[in-house]
Amino acid sequence: MSLFWFLILVLQFEKPKPPKLKSLCLGVIGRHFEDIIDNLAQISGFFPSEVKITLAAIARRRKLLTDDVIIALVDSSWEILDISGSDVSDFGLSQVVKTCKSVRAADISRCSKITSTGVYELIQHCSLLEILRWGGSPRSEHTARCSLSMLKPHLQIVEGESWEELDTSEITHGAPSLRWLVWPKIDKDSLESLSRECPRIIVNPKESPFGYRGIQIPEGALQNVPLDNFVVQDIDVATWAVSGFMPRSIPSTALGSDELTIAEKFRLAFEERDNRLAPKRAKNARQHQRRAEKEFLMTSTRARALVLASRASKSLPRS
Structure with missing residues (x-):
C-alpha cells in the first residue's frame, strides 16, 4: 500500500x-x-x-x-x-x-x-x-x-473649475x-x-x-x-x-432554522398527551387493583380468615 x-x-x-x-x-x-x-x-x-x-x-x-x-x-x-x-x-x-x-x-x-x-x-x-x-x-x-x-x-455639487481641484x-x-x-x-x-x-x-x-x-x-x-x-x-x-x-x-x-417536520410535531404531541394522561392511568390501575382484592375477599372464605388473622396479630401487644 x-x-x-x-x-x-x-x-x-x-x-x-x-x-x-x-x-x-x-x-x-x-x-x-x-x-x-x-x-x-x-x-x-x-x-x-x-x-x-x-x-x-x-x-x-x-x-x-x-x-x-x-x-x-x-x-x-x-x-x-x-x-x-x-x-x-x-x-x-x-x-x-x-x-x-x-x-x-x-x-x-x-x-x-x-x-x-x-x-x-x-x-x-x-x-x-x-x-x-x-x-x-x-x-x-x-x-x-x-x-x-x-x-x-455620484458627484456632489462643489465649487471648482476643474476635476483636478476636486477632493476624492x-x-x-x-x-x-x-x-x-x-x-x-x-x-x-x-x-x-x-x-x-x-x-x-x-x-x-x-x-x-x-x-x-x-x-x-x-x-x-x-x-x-x-x-x-x-x-x-x-x-x-x-x-x-x-x-x-x-x-x-x-x-x-438552513443554519438557524428551527422548523420541525410534521412527523416530529406528531411525535411531540403524542408524548405530551401520553405524559398528561399518565397520572390518570396510574390512578385507574390502583382502583382496579383494590376492587379486585375486595372481590377476592368477598368470594373466598380462606382469604377472609387470613385477613382477620393478620389484623388480630397486629392488634396484640408485643412482649
Missing part, C-alpha cells in the same frame, strides 16, 4: 476532536440566553470580542436578536455584522455601526424593521464595507430597491469599497442599472474553483453560507434547537 492511500485511511478513521471548553460554556449560555437578556448590558463588558460575536450569532439563530441585545454585545473590533432575520431596527443598526466602523461584511437580509434609513447609516459609517447581503423577504426587497442608489457613486471624497460618495452584493431575488432593472452604473460591484457570484473572472470569491459573498457561520462552527446545534429537538444535520443553507 502506498503512503498516499495509507494517509487517506488514517484520515478516514481519525476520531473527531472533542469540543473546546469555551465552546461548551458558550453552548450552555446560549441555551439559557433568555435568562441573561435583562442583565446583558451590565455583564457584556466582561466578555472578550470573540465571545460577544458568538453570543450575537446564537441569539440570531434563537430569534432573540433585538436592538437591546445587539447594542449590548457590539464591539469595535467586529469585521462582520450578521443581523439577518432578526428584529433589529434602524435605531439598533445605526447605534451598532457607529461603534464598529471596521465592518467589511454585513448581512441585513430578511430584516423587516430595517429601512433605507438604516442602510444609509450602514454605508455612511462603514467605509470599508466590501460585502453586503440584503433582500430575502417582501419588506427587505422593498428596502433594497429603495436603497440601490446609495451604492452608486467629493467624487466617491456611495459605497466606494463595496465589491460583492448578495441579492438573490434582484430584479432585471436593478441588475442592469448596477451593471451599467457600478460595474465594480459583482452581484450574486457563483461558487467556482476558478473564482470570478480570476478573482477569489470570499466565503461571505456566497449565498449558501451564513455570514457568521465560522463563528459557531464549534457550538453544539442543540444550543438553538426548539423543544429539545435535535436537527439530524446542519445544512449550511
Whole structure:
C-alpha cells in the first residue's frame, strides 16, 4: 500500500476532536440566553470580542436578536455584522455601526424593521464595507430597491473649475469599497442599472474553483453560507434547537432554522398527551387493583380468615 492511500485511511478513521471548553460554556449560555437578556448590558463588558460575536450569532439563530441585545454585545473590533432575520431596527443598526466602523461584511437580509434609513447609516459609517447581503423577504426587497442608489457613486455639487481641484471624497460618495452584493431575488432593472452604473460591484457570484473572472470569491459573498457561520462552527446545534429537538444535520443553507417536520410535531404531541394522561392511568390501575382484592375477599372464605388473622396479630401487644 502506498503512503498516499495509507494517509487517506488514517484520515478516514481519525476520531473527531472533542469540543473546546469555551465552546461548551458558550453552548450552555446560549441555551439559557433568555435568562441573561435583562442583565446583558451590565455583564457584556466582561466578555472578550470573540465571545460577544458568538453570543450575537446564537441569539440570531434563537430569534432573540433585538436592538437591546445587539447594542449590548457590539464591539469595535467586529469585521462582520450578521443581523439577518432578526428584529433589529434602524435605531439598533445605526447605534451598532457607529461603534464598529471596521465592518467589511454585513448581512441585513430578511430584516423587516430595517429601512433605507438604516442602510444609509450602514454605508455612511462603514467605509470599508466590501460585502453586503440584503433582500430575502417582501419588506427587505422593498428596502433594497429603495436603497440601490446609495451604492452608486455620484458627484456632489462643489465649487471648482476643474476635476483636478476636486477632493476624492467629493467624487466617491456611495459605497466606494463595496465589491460583492448578495441579492438573490434582484430584479432585471436593478441588475442592469448596477451593471451599467457600478460595474465594480459583482452581484450574486457563483461558487467556482476558478473564482470570478480570476478573482477569489470570499466565503461571505456566497449565498449558501451564513455570514457568521465560522463563528459557531464549534457550538453544539442543540444550543438553538426548539423543544429539545435535535436537527439530524446542519445544512449550511438552513443554519438557524428551527422548523420541525410534521412527523416530529406528531411525535411531540403524542408524548405530551401520553405524559398528561399518565397520572390518570396510574390512578385507574390502583382502583382496579383494590376492587379486585375486595372481590377476592368477598368470594373466598380462606382469604377472609387470613385477613382477620393478620389484623388480630397486629392488634396484640408485643412482649
